[in-house]
Amino acid sequence: MKLVITKTSMITSVGENTKDCFKAFCEGKHGLSDLKRIDKNHFNLQKAYELRNDQLINNYSAISLLEKVINDVVSSNVVGFRDARIAVIIGTGLRETKGIEAWATGKNNFSLGELHFGRVISQIYDLQGSVSFFTISNACSASIYALGLAEDLLKLGEVDLVIVAGVDLIAESMFGLLDRANPLKANVLQPFDKHRKGVLLGEGAAAVVLESENNALKRGGRPQAYLRGVGISCDAHHETAPAKAGIKAALSNAHERSATFPEQIDLLFAHATGTLLNDQAEIESLKEFFGNKLKEVSITGLKSIIGHTSGASGLIGVVTAIESMQQGKVPPTLFLETPMEETMELNIVRNTLQNNKLRMSQINSFGFGGLNAVAIVERY
Amino acid sequence: MNKFRAACSITGVSFDFPNEYDNNQHIKLSTNEFIPEKILGKKGLMFKDRATLLALCAARQALSDAGIDEETVKGSNDIGVVVSSNLGNLDTLYKVIETIRKEHVNSLSPMDLPKASSNIIASNIAIRFGLLGPNFTLCNGSTSGIDAISLGEKLIRAGRANKMLVIGVETKNEFVEKLVESQSKEWLDPDFPYKISEGVACVILESTTDANERGAKIYGAVKHYKYNENMITLELKENNGNNVRWYTPYKAFLGTREQIQYLSNDFGINNNNTLDISEIVGDLYGALGVAQCALGSLWLISNENLESIFVATSGGNWGDGFSSIIIKAP
Secondary structure, three states, X not given: OOEEEEEEEEEEOOEOOHHHHHHHHHOOOOOOEEOOOOXXXXXXXXXXXXXXXXXXXXXXXXXXHHXXXXXXXXXXXXXXXXXXXXXXXXXXXXXXXXXXXXXXXXXXXXXXXXXXXXXXXXXXXXXXXXXXXXXEOOHHHHHHHHHHHHHHHHHOOOOOEEEEEEEEOOXXXXXXXXXXXXXXXXXXXXXXXXXXXXXXXXXXXXXXXXEEHHHHHHHXXXXXXXXXXXXXXXXXXXXXXXXXXXXXXXXXXXXXXXXXXXXXXXXXXXXXXXXXXXXXXXXXXXXXXXXXXXXXXXXXXXXXHHOEOHHHHHHHHHHHHHHHHHHOEEOOOOOOOOEOHHHOOOEEOOOOEEOOOOOEEEEEEEEOOOEEEEEEEEEO | OOOOOOOEEEEEEEEEOOOOOOOOOOOOOOOOOOOHXXXXXXXXXXXXXXXXXXXXXXXXXXXXXXXXXXXXHOOEOOEEEEEEOOOOOXXXXXXXXXXXXXXXXXXXXXXXXXXXXXXXXXHHHHHHHOEOOOEEEEOOHHHHHHHHHHHHHHHHHXXXXXXXXXXXXXXXXXXXXXXXXXXXHHHOOOOOOOOEOOEEEEEEEEEHHHHHHOOOOOOEEEEEEXXXXXXXXXXXXXXXXXXXXXXXXXXXXXXXXXXXXXXXXXXXXXXXXXXXXXXXXXEOHHHHHHHHHHHHHHHHHHHOOOXXXXXXXXXXXXXXXXXXXXXXXX
């Protein structure tokens, strides 16, 4: 069964939808700014990649953001939805933690039913009658884990169509603990830079519609890309530090499930959080898995543009990869001044790249708890 | 690793509802205080939150119940974990946010960093037992436990694993009680003796072929699963009336006993064979579905009737939908 993505949506600190975000990415814009909705006086870190206030309906609600991206993929794509068996799978690192925090500090009302997203999403008109809702809280690889589950549900014939989404706002608890745990106090996120100082969080959401190619064509959907496959693994090694063996297991699982070889990959969206350990482990794992073939791959790090959008980051990578393959353009890795020695022979994209021959992309996403997920998508 | 599998069975169960007491014939509750060191030993427990400790204990006991040697599973990439928990790490989040609000991030303990991520429980189980397979944390409200079993079953059938540890766990603390209290006022009859409870349950799912090959004890086979927005009925394709038991959602969210009876009749369940675990131990929220399946598995095996079926339904809390799953005697 060939799976296709028929519709995409994303919101990041530099844009409101797929088209605007991708344009901003390729123009070298970024969303780094002074803290907006976090009280600076209680933190050492003073910068993040927050959404603008006018991008949010409610400052403390990831749900409103999620509704926006899901509505975006549903409303313009509704033909054949009513009779379809639909699953909605949402990947998130921090769920509605920002809402809980606002409630705990008396800033906002909060309902327990909002801690997960199914109830609210089930009320979206065009999704009524859908079969299942999953809120998967799998740290920073949540939305690619969600994509993997979507692949399984479709291949098992359980559903006709899956809406996969990823969403995260910056929770002060996570932002504060990352601040506390890192003595280097980054003021910019610099993937692959020798002098990188660590991660800065961002906010965003993405959604895609995934279905079999047959289903899409039958109902008049327009395939944008093939999802070749998703590989997943768990390091079972450390609560926060990465492990190369686990990363390589996910890479290998992704290619096995996709029936692809590393040399087929043209474009790679690295997880690239700009932390000392993660970037090192990722590059070394890629080199060991790809061998010399890695030199042929264009590699970019989106987090330099939009920050680390936690559970949403992987799916934002998938949506961006599809745009890159369709438009023949690759967004640059910003703020890269002194590349890590390990990347010297590699093709890290530092200025927006034009290439109309991009056919196959790989998206890496790794999270706390050693959760690794890797997706491979192909131009339709 | 990519081989699709036809069927999936339950081969191990465990549960603990610390500090809850009951004489019901089907539920033996722990009457002792929860002491993780007794089950896990002293090593490596420092800085773990309570939900993680409960889950680690339940995992160890379920593996033992399934006759699986812990040493043989270490490093297996075909054994995975699904944890269902909504409230598991809220104690940490509350503590952290209070410290930031009153002081500064410099007063935080960096040891709390991993616990700020909801997947801390599942990742600790993977680390402790060396499980390299799929590792999911489901935070799906009150249907979450049933959804987690269904998710585990699908991962096995899709060839991503041949065994999955499915764990439901919720903890109770001052913050959780405060949050729940604010909800109760909005949703429940003020006279209803609602209580949120603490508990953990673990169910081991295994590909039926593999379970048979290793001669495992099989409690039951996972059959149908359904999520429903407004109703809880699931078509009982193999219903034979007398041998069906229904583990119901918490009646606090379901209505009167008459309504439950009405729904049972709809299911075709005779003899009023329904059991509301929450009425006895309190609301287990995201852990309920797994607890229902653990207890239902014990009922199936004690029943010694090859035609027996149980249906477990969770949901309805604070406006949630309902999920049901059917497990059939092997």
